[in-house]
Amino acid sequence: MSAPASPSITTRRTPRLLRGVRRDHLVGWLFVVPALGFYVMFVLQPLVLSFQYSFYDWNGVGVATWVGLDNYATVFSDEELLNAIFNAFKLIFFFSVIPVTVGLVTASIIRGAARGRFGTVSRTVLFLPQVIPLVAAGIMWNWVLAKSGTVNQILSAVGLGEITRAWLGDFDWALAAVGVIGVWVLLGLITLLLLTGMSKIDPALFEAARIDGASAWSEFRHITVPGVRNELAVCLTITVIAALSAFDVIYISTNGGPGFATLVPGLKIYILAFVSRDVGTASALAIVLMLLVLVTILPIQRLVRESDS
Amino acid sequence: MTMATSRRRTAQQTLASLGFAAIIVAGCAAPGAVATTPPASAPPAAESTEPSASASAVASVPDCGTEPVKLNIYHETISELMPQLSAEFTKQYPNVTFDLKSDAFANATANLPRLLSGDNPPDISRAAQLIDLAKDGLLLNLDPYATAYGWDAWPQAQFESVRINEDFKRGSGSIIAWPVNPSTVGVFYNKDLAAQIGMTEPPKTVEEFDALLAKAKAAGLQPIMEWNASTSGGGLAFPLQNLMAAYGDHTKINEWVYLKEGATIDTPEFLQAAKKLEEWIKAGYFPEDVNAIEYSDAAGRFGKGEGVFTFNGDWQNGGYNTDLPGKVGFFTFPESVGQSAGVTYVIAAKSKNPDCAAFFLNWAWTNEKAREIDVAVGGASPGGPPDGSVPSVPEGSVTAETLAAGAAVNANSGAMDFIANATSSIFFESWTPDLQKLVGGRITPEELLKNAQEHWTTSQ
Numbered sequence: 001m002s003a004p005a006s007p008s009i010t011t012r013r014t015p016r017l018l019r020g021v022r023r024d025h026l027v028g029w030l031f032v033v034p035a036l037g038f039y040v041m042f043v044l045q046p047l048v049l050s051f052q053y054s055f056y057d058w059n060g061v062g063v064a065t066w067v068g069l070d071n072y073a074t075v076f077s078d079e080e081l082l083n084a085i086f087n088a089f090k091l092i093f094f095f096s097v098i099p100v101t102v103g104l105v106t107a108s109i110i111r112g113a114a115r116g117r118f119g120t121v122s123r124t125v126l127f128l129p130q131v132i133p134l135v136a137a138g139i140m141w142n143w144v145l146a147k148s149g150t151v152n153q154i155l156s157a158v159g160l161g162e163i164t165r166a167w168l169g170d171f172d173w174a175l176a177a178v179g180v181i182g183v184w185v186l187l188g189l190i191t192l193l194l195l196t197g198m199s200k201i202d203p204a205l206f207e208a209a210r211i212d213g214a215s216a217w218s219e220f221r222h223i224t225v226p227g228v229r230n231e232l233a234v235c236l237t238i239t240v241i242a243a244l245s246a247f248d249v250i251y252i253s254t255n256g257g258p259g260f261a262t263l264v265p266g267l268k269i270y271i272l273a274f275v276s277r278d279v280g281t282a283s284a285l286a287i288v289l290m291l292l293v294l295v296t297i298l299p300i301q302r303l304v305r306e307s308d309s
Numbered sequence: 310m311t312m313a314t315s316r317r318r319t320a321q322q323t324l325a326s327l328g329f330a331a332i333i334v335a336g337c338a339a340p341g342a343v344a345t346t347p348p349a350s351a352p353p354a355a356e357s358t359e360p361s362a363s364a365s366a367v368a369s370v371p372d373c374g375t376e377p378v379k380l381n382i383y384h385e386t387i388s389e390l391m392p393q394l395s396a397e398f399t400k401q402y403p404n405v406t407f408d409l410k411s412d413a414f415a416n417a418t419a420n421l422p423r424l425l426s427g428d429n430p431p432d433i434s435r436a437a438q439l440i441d442l443a444k445d446g447l448l449l450n451l452d453p454y455a456t457a458y459g460w461d462a463w464p465q466a467q468f469e470s471v472r473i474n475e476d477f478k479r480g481s482g483s484i485i486a487w488p489v490n491p492s493t494v495g496v497f498y499n500k501d502l503a504a505q506i507g508m509t510e511p512p513k514t515v516e517e518f519d520a521l522l523a524k525a526k527a528a529g530l531q532p533i534m535e536w537n538a539s540t541s542g543g544g545l546a547f548p549l550q551n552l553m554a555a556y557g558d559h560t561k562i563n564e565w566v567y568l569k570e571g572a573t574i575d576t577p578e579f580l581q582a583a584k585k586l587e588e589w590i591k592a593g594y595f596p597e598d599v600n601a602i603e604y605s606d607a608a609g610r611f612g613k614g615e616g617v618f619t620f621n622g623d624w625q626n627g628g629y630n631t632d633l634p635g636k637v638g639f640f641t642f643p644e645s646v647g648q649s650a651g652v653t654y655v656i657a658a659k660s661k662n663p664d665c666a667a668f669f670l671n672w673a674w675t676n677e678k679a680r681e682i683d684v685a686v687g688g689a690s691p692g693g694p695p696d697g698s699v700p701s702v703p704e705g706s707v708t709a710e711t712l713a714a715g716a717a718v719n720a721n722s723g724a725m726d727f728i729a730n731a732t733s734s735i736f737f738e739s740w741t742p743d744l745q746k747l748v749g750g751r752i753t754p755e756e757l758l759k760n761a762q763e764h765w766t767t768s769q
Contacts, residue, residue: 169601
């Protein structure tokens, strides 16, 4: 490890760039290079290219023409695109609020009551949606939510026959139905993350609380929730991003329909780029979406940091 | 210590910003202009519609020679046509082998422009949207081959939809695609259920059709089985277009699909059709959950006996023959007018074996064995030469009925291209969402046609 290159670092011919880099740091850099290379190639370069494309009118193959900010003007004036962005924010309720709330309760129940085999089984069952390929899951959900599907059978059985409908084909309910699929996908992941966080809490705290006669609720409020604050921030971040940049769940279940009732920016970017072949507007929408995600995520980070200090 | 730290940080920052700068510089040129190949930027029309320029490049009767050749084919996953044709071709011409790749239709359509513009494009590809590809200079002009193989002397109607002129309008000009097995869309019916409602012969007028649908509804049957979910695309475009042809002139529809200047779909006749469709929706002639029904569900449910009628194309013959053998009939509506367009394959402008590719396509039209495959797989007459044999199909099968209907449509010059194919985005961005809204009562028939016309204008 030490043999190569070491003398050259200190000679006068050292490139100016590396002059301040000590040898051990150079080795460190060498370790980083492969990952950094992939990161530059598959994350930074597409990002920069998207930014560049967003100023052109381009079909992906032919000659591009510079259009300045026209594509951004389209993004902010097209009612259909604004509606898509609005839908993404509605999805936060299903992708983020419900999984994190329910996940927190579930995790603390599993931690407290379901040790041993039952705990393992419930963890596995909850995590299963992460393992099943989403395309297969999408087909399954199409059946479950169909006119003659499981959901409607249950509703009819309990006497709610008149509210049954083809959930994914209903203008008022399709987005909520897609949201339910999102809950199913994300709940297990969130529960598992929070459970891991809870396992790091000192059991002595719970014991002390119980000796002092604290109720389950105050245990949950004063020990569990503060103990997993960082995990909560991670969960919120992941799920809010999942909601705002949703694509796969919607692509396979409704493809944006009926009408544009479940159209979201992620899907619209795909349609613009690959169906309408309008790479410029697609890129502009992608950049706007990225900024929206950042603007939404940053306050969550700050919230955690503030309560840390 | 502090100095060392700060220097190190500077070095790191420099490295990082240099990397970033490199990327930005690399991406600075206009995206399309970076294309390494001239054909993409050169005006393709001038180059490719000049028959004399390309004609010289083609040998008198081009073939695959005797040297080993490998043809790359990119096709639709659900179609068995290319796998079977290529296997048979290799049997007859052992020096030619094939590399077949496939994708689902929607993905293939999305990937094709990039594949064709690459340095190693598939020689033959399934392509439904021809105009954009032609504008980018990605398609080989097949006129020289048409001359060499004598396609000029064949029935010319079959080439109408694959001709493109200097203004990139379809319907006239150079041949840029190989149209095979013109599939016919019409109305399939369940013979048992049709007998139950007293249908003795296919309806000839909208009034007759109306009466049958009302009888079916009254008998507690599902009058029409159809799909209209976004994941499959709006299937109600089929009944809409058939009604349009019943009220208006089908050649006007073709002009619109071929993007002829000044064409419009927003006419009083076509509005009558859209209004009739809305009437059928409101009367409950389509399934209540039609907006959530996917293509395969609709085909499957019809096959299980749910639905007296279904608007679909002869590509589904195989499924219907299996599900309801001998019990499915077919008619075009209005009589002898039908949505009928060839399944189109193109040769890449940058193909390395264009002569062999063209020879293969011509063989698929003219070789007797190949034509048997065409009919067996495609469920339609393959087209091609006027004296081309049409292999016999089992009596009483729905294929016998679709073949007869397709022939009648051709004899009547009643073929019309699909309204879904006018521009690359019109189906997903206009017809499908708006037909769903029509089902949901969220737009009027007037708005349906007005929106489609607007999209037609802006998306060309």
